[in-house]
Every structure is written in structure tokens, then in C-alpha cells.
Amino acid sequence: MPVYKAPLxxxxxxxxxxxxxxxxxxxxxxxxxxxxxxxxxxxxxxxRFCEEVLSPLYQSGDDEGCKLEDGIVTTPRGYKEAYVQYAxxxxxxxxxxxxxxxxxxxxxxxxxxxxxMGTANWSFSMYPGLSLGAMNTIxxxxxxxxxxxxxxxxxxxxxxxxxxxxxxxxxxxxxxxxTRAEPQxxxxxxxxxxxxxxxxxDHDLTENIVHIVLARLPDAPKGTRGISxxxxxxxxxxxxxxxxxxxxxxxGSLEKKMGIKASATCVMNFDGATGFxxxxxxxxxxxxxxxxxxxxxxTAIQGVGPAELSYQWAxxxxxxxxxxxxxxxxxxxxxxxxxxxxxxDVRRMLLTQKAIAEGGRAMLYYxxxxxxxxxxxxxxxxxKKAEKYDDKLGFLTPILKGFLTELGCEAANLGMQxxxxxxxxxxxxxxxxxxxxRIATLYEGTTGIQALDLLGRKVLLMTQGGAVRDFTLKIAxxxxxxxxxxxxxxxxxxxxxxxxQWNLLTVRVMLAARKDRDVVSAAANDFLMYSGYVTMAxxxxxxxxxxxxxxxxxxxxxEAFYRAKLATAEFYYERLLPRAQAHATSMLSxxxxxxxxxxxxxxxxx
Ligand SMILES: Cc1cc2nc3c(=O)[nH]c(=O)nc-3n(C[C@H](O)[C@H](O)[C@H](O)COP(=O)(O)OP(=O)(O)OC[C@H]3O[C@@H](n4cnc5c(N)ncnc54)[C@H](O)[C@@H]3O)c2cc1C
Numbered sequence: 001m002p003v004y005k006a007p008l009x010x011x012x013x014x015x016x017x018x019x020x021x022x023x024x025x026x027x028x029x030x031x032x033x034x035x036x037x038x039x040x041x042x043x044x045x046x047x048r049f050c051e052e053v054l055s056p057l058y059q060s061g062d063d064e065g066c067k068l069e070d071g072i073v074t075t076p077r078g079y080k081e082a083y084v085q086y087a088x089x090x091x092x093x094x095x096x097x098x099x100x101x102x103x104x105x106x107x108x109x110x111x112x113x114x115x116x117m118g119t120a121n122w123s124f125s126m127y128p129g130l131s132l133g134a135m136n137t138i139x140x141x142x143x144x145x146x147x148x149x150x151x152x153x154x155x156x157x158x159x160x161x162x163x164x165x166x167x168x169x170x171x172x173x174x175x176x177x178x179t180r181a182e183p184q185x186x187x188x189x190x191x192x193x194x195x196x197x198x199x200x201x202d203h204d205l206t207e208n209i210v211h212i213v214l215a216r217l218p219d220a221p222k223g224t225r226g227i228s229x230x231x232x233x234x235x236x237x238x239x240x241x242x243x244x245x246x247x248x249x250x251x252g253s254l255e256k257k258m259g260i261k262a263s264a265t266c267v268m269n270f271d272g273a274t275g276f277x278x279x280x281x282x283x284x285x286x287x288x289x290x291x292x293x294x295x296x297x298x299t300a301i302q303g304v305g306p307a308e309l310s311y312q313w314a315x316x317x318x319x320x321x322x323x324x325x326x327x328x329x330x331x332x333x334x335x336x337x338x339x340x341x342x343x344x345d346v347r348r349m350l351l352t353q354k355a356i357a358e359g360g361r362a363m364l365y366y367x368x369x370x371x372x373x374x375x376x377x378x379x380x381x382x383x384k385k386a387e388k389y390d391d392k393l394g395f396l397t398p399i400l401k402g403f404l405t406e407l408g409c410e411a412a413n414l415g416m417q418x419x420x421x422x423x424x425x426x427x428x429x430x431x432x433x434x435x436x437x438r439i440a441t442l443y444e445g446t447t448g449i450q451a452l453d454l455l456g457r458k459v460l461l462m463t464q465g466g467a468v469r470d471f472t473l474k475i476a477x478x479x480x481x482x483x484x485x486x487x488x489x490x491x492x493x494x495x496x497x498x499x500x501q502w503n504l505l506t507v508r509v510m511l512a513a514r515k516d517r518d519v520v521s522a523a524a525n526d527f528l529m530y531s532g533y534v535t536m537a538x539x540x541x542x543x544x545x546x547x548x549x550x551x552x553x554x555x556x557x558x559e560a561f562y563r564a565k566l567a568t569a570e571f572y573y574e575r576l577l578p579r580a581q582a583h584a585t586s587m588l589s590x591x592x593x594x595x596x597x598x599x600x601x602x603x604x605x606x
Contacts, residue, residue, distance in 0.1 A: 134161025310415025403532025
């Protein structure tokens with residue numbers, strides 16, 4: 001099986017040439033240490049760790065999976081050693097505050113790290129990924145004592161973390177959470193209930209696990225307004241900050257699942273476990289979702305990662321495997337047949353993967369700059385700034401999470417297709433990428449829920465279309481600047497049309513929804529996908545603008561790189577972007593085509 005190669009050239013192109021990260025870091029308070037040299041060194045070292053340590057464990061981890069024996073969960077061979085290297089390398093604290101042992105680098109640096117780790121080995125990356133969720137929650141809502149107790153060991157990677165929301169009866173609708181929290185005389189709580197599907201719920205990588213748990217106080221109001229948030233450590237911390245008494249939280253079983261088999265997905269039983277309230281009573285959901293935008297960008301990586309990985313492997317295969325002759329004439333006359341890469345249909349598949357991987361990565365890096373500003377606002381106590389950037393990011397996150405993970409599944413499937421029947425055979429790794437990727441459209445809010453969040457909440461309810469107006473203004477301004485450039489004019493014209501159409505569609509859906517409430521749910525998925533294709537078009541045009549400039553100036557060592565960028569942008573605009581129009585049509589179609597059948601008439605079986 002091939003191994004992952006970190007796409008450092010593309011990453012640096014986006015960071016240094018398209019999005020001016022050096023300038024961005026210079027302007028950030030937390031960016032002082034993120035000098036170009038340091039960023040370069042971090043990327044190189046992280047790439048090496050991912051290529052040499054994490055990638056080789058990708059398939060063996062899938063073969064072996066996690067085990068639960070005598071109440072103890074073990075990860076596959078090699079995971080613990082890799083985790084020790086990860087923790088010793090200080091990777092967990094890359095973007096964590098220095099006062100808690102972190103390196104204090106901007107949040108976006110953490111995302112770059114997550115991208116490489118997640119692409120090399122998504123299952124592995126989930127353990128530190130969930131810990132980051134716990135760290136963020138405690139950092140933002142914990143008391144001084146809680147921060148003092150938990151943040152340093154989490155930052156150092158000695159302790160791990162989880163997010164315990166889901167219960168058997170509810171994943172999306174958390175208002176149905178039943179886990180109970182009884183107040184105790186000493187100010188702590190006793191938690192009783194069952195959580196399912198908990199990633200990293202138990203494992204052997206860290207000496208302690210800090211669960212962040214949603215639960216209900218005895219007389220809490222019904223629904224989402226009656227949910228509080230608790231810290232429930234696997235081992236209660238000692239006064240000295242060490243690991244003390246075992247708490248009554250255990251892994252009841254491991255879920256048997258389609259993919260990410262090296263990630264322990266646990267049923268967690270809380271049997272009167274000691275917990276500590278974090279944040280105000282009954283405001284647990286708000287606290288839990290504070291950093292959701294950054295978490296969801298994290299999950300959007302699971303769209304880009306598989307597209308990149310399956311593209312790398314499919315490309316290598318398509319260059320070697322031979323089949324028949326290219327229709328335009330022999331390309332390799334000395335060989336028995338031409339390589340797959342000379343067939344236009346194989347090109348279609350490869351370029352779709354490439355356009356998704358590079359377009360998706362660029363969307364992430366665009367958003368990561370906003371995340372840096374948002375985090376800086378929170379850290380500095382500048383609520384206005386934090387909210388401003390949270391709103392901007394809030395509009396983009398459902399697009400990133402929903403659209404990119406859907407496209408990640410498509411790209412992974414195409415990678416398998418390039419391999420033909422061999423793609424279905426385990427040894428090549430392509431079917432594993434397909435299985436591992438599928439979860440991304442389900443957890444951290446399904447695509448359907450992202451779509452509702454985008455259209456229902458962010459666009460219609462909260463801003464009455466304002467979020468689309470603001471973003472399309474940005475796109476239109478960019479387009480106008482490039483209208484007179486021969487090379488970029490076609491993109492600029494298309495972007496101007498799409499900016500107007502996106503606003504028009506928003507207004508039409510808004511008006512239709514006033515008459516028929518099902519319209520929002522019926523249109524949401526198409527609206528999300530449409531928004532995704534247009535956003536990616538904007539981001540591809542930004543890459544093309546830089547590439548065109550470099551080619552025009554000439555003399556660049558890597559002119560081929562820029563020409564490839566231009567060719568991929570052209571492919572995106574001519575072969576993938578037209579899909580947006582199908583979504584536009586479908587989005588406006590009447591709800592009757594969905595709702596006219598009675599629920600009992602949906603099938604006539606037996
Ligand atoms: C491998 C794995 C790891 C996970 N890790 C974690 C974890 O670490 N912590 C954690 O707490 N949870 C975790 N989860 C749970 C995951 O977040 C939920 O499964 C997910 O949020 C969906 O919830 P559900 O399964 O209850 O589906 P449901 O909420 O029952 O949804 C079913 C379907 O109905 C749709 N739907 C639901 N409500 C609406 C609506 N109002 N309008 C339109 N459509 C709707 C959904 O989009 C979906 O298609 C994990 C799950 C898996 C499989």
C-alpha cells in the first residue's frame with residue numbers, strides 16, 4: 001500500500017501566495033512566534049511525522065481495530081508509541097495558551113497540523129482531536145481552578161478528552177438528553193446515564209480521560225434550556241494534579257462500525273460518577289457549542305483529507321496501470337497499452353479529486369484566518385471582535401462541513417473507481433478510505449442539519465439574507481477587479497452572475513417559506529450544495545488569479561505548478577461548477593413533490 005505524502009507545495013502556495021498568512025500572522029497578537037521560518041519548520045516536521053509515523057499505521061490499525069477486554073480498551077499496535085511521540089513533540093499544545101504549557105501559536109496552525117494528521121490517519125487524529133474539543137470548552141467556560149487542574153495535562157497530551165452528547169434516543173435533538181446530574185453537599189454532582197457513540201471514550205493512550213458531558217439537573221426545564229455541562233474525569237485528580245481515585249464512568253462496549261476502526265467509539269456508562277459543573281446551570285448547550293465552528297472546520301478536514309489521500313494513490317496507479325489505447329492515438333507506443341492516465345474518463349475522475357482536494361484545502365485556509373481572529377477576540381476578552389468573526393465563520397462552517405464532507409465521499413469513491421476491481425480489494429487501501437470517510441457526513445451534525453443551520457438559522461432567521469449579501473459582495477468585488485484580465489475574465493463574469501443568483505435564490509426561498517413552512521427543510525440541502533459550489537468557485541478563482549500572475553511574470557522555477565493550478569481551475573469551472581445550476585432548479589421546485597404522499601403510502605410491501 002502506498003503512503004501519504006504531505007502536499008507541502010500546495011499548502012505553502014495557499015499560505016504564502018494566496019492568503020498572505022505571513023502578513024496575517026504579523027498582525028495577530030498570537031502570531032509573533034509564527035514567523036515564516038517557524039511555520040516552515042513546523043510544516044516540514046509535522047509532514048515527516050505524518051508520513052513516517054502515522055501513515056504506516058493506517059491500514060494495520062484498520063485490520064486490528066480497538067479491543068475491549070476486562071473493562072480495558074486498547075488501541076491497535078503502534079498507536080501508543082505514535083501517541084507518545086506526538087505528545088513528546090508538543091503537538092497537542094501547538095495552538096494552546098502558553099500559560100497552560102502550550103506554544104501559543106494561532107489556531108490556524110493547529111488546523112494545518114490537523115489536516116496532515118487527519119489525511120495520513122484519520123482514526124489516530126481523532127484521539128487528540130477530541131481532546132482539543134475538551135480543552136477549548138474548559139478554556140472558555142471553566143473556573144480558574146478547573147483550568148488550573150485540567151488544561152496543563154490536556155495540553156501536554158498526558159490526559160485525553162471526549163465530548164459526551166449523544167444518547168440512544170438522540171444525537172441531533174439534544175433537547176431529549178436524559179443523563180441526570182444530582183447535586184452533592186460538597187458542590188460536586190453525581191451523574192447517571194448512558195452515552196453512546198463516544199469517540200475516544202476509553203483507550204490506553206493517556207493516563208486520564210476528561211469527559212465533557214451534557215446532563216440534566218433534577219428540576220431543570222424540559223428541552224434544550226434544561227441542559228448543563230459537566231467535567232467527569234475517568235480518574236479524579238489529586239490535589240497535586242496527579243491521577244487519583246477511579247471514577248464511576250466505564251466503557252460498556254465498543255461500537256462495531258463501517259470504518260475508522262482504530263478509533264475507539266464507546267458506549268459510556270455513568271453510574272453515579274462524580275462530575276463538576278462547567279459554566280452556568282442550564283446553559284450547557286450554549287457552552288458546548290461555543291467552539292463548534294472551529295470543531296466543524298476540523299471535521300471539514302475529513303472532506304479534504306480523503307480527497308487528497310485517494311487522489312495521491314489513484315494518480316500513482318493511473319500512471320502505472322495500462323489498459324487499451326487512448327482514443328486520440330497511442331501515447332506509449334513501446335508499451336503493450338497506454339497508461340490509464342491517458343484516457344479522458346480517467347482524467348475526469350482524477351481531476352475531480354484534485355479540484356476537490358485543492359479547492360477544499362483553500363476553503364479551509366480561507367476560513368482558518370477568520371478562526372484566528374475569532375479566537376483572538378475571545379482570548380483578549382474583546383467580545384465584539386469575537387462575535388464579528390464568529391458570525392463570519394458561522395456562515396461558512398456549515399458550508400465547509402456539509403459540502404466538503406459530501407465531496408470528500410465522492411472523491412474517495414472516484415479514487416476506488418480509478419483502481420477498477422482492485423479498488424474493492426483491501427490491500428490497495430482505497431476501500432478503507434471510502435469506509436473511513438463516510439462518517440464525516442454524519443457526525444458533528446449530519447449534512448441535513450448543516451443545511452438547516454445554514455439556510456434556516458444563519459441565512460433566513462438570523463440575517464434575513466444578510467449573510468449571503470455580505471459574502472457575495474466580497475465575491476463580486478473580487479470579480480470586478482479581474483474583469484479586464486483576459487485570462488480571468490471568464491471566472492469573473494461567472495462569479496458576478498453567481499453572486500446575483502445566490503441572492504435571488506435566497507429571496508425566492510425566503511418568500512416561498514413564508515407561505516409554506518416545509519420549504520426550508522425541502523430546499524436546505526440544495527441550498528447548501530449550491531453555496532458550496534459557488535464558494536469553491538470563488539476560492540478557485542483566487543488561486544487562479546495568483547497562478548496567472550506568476551505565469552505572466554515568468555521566470556518562476558515552478559511554472560508547471562502554476563499552469564496546473566490554472567488547468568484545474570478551468571476544469572472546476574467547466575465540469576463541476578455547472579452542478580450548481582441543477583441545485584438551483586431543484587431548490588425552487590414545489591414542496592408537493594416531497595410531501596404529497598401520506599407517510600403510510602411511501603411503500604406497499606407484503
Ligand atoms: C463513529 C461515530 C462517532 C461519533 N462520535 C461522537 C462523539 O464523540 N460524541 C458524541 O456526542 N456523539 C458522537 N457521535 C454521534 C453523532 O454525532 C450522531 O450520530 C449524529 O449527530 C446524528 O445523530 P443521530 O445518529 O441521533 O441521528 P438522528 O438525529 O436520528 O438523524 C437521523 C436522520 O434524520 C435527519 N434529521 C434529524 N432531525 C431532523 C430535522 N429536524 N430536520 C431534517 N432532518 C432531520 C438527520 O439529518 C439524519 O439524516 C458519533 C457517531 C458515530 C457514528
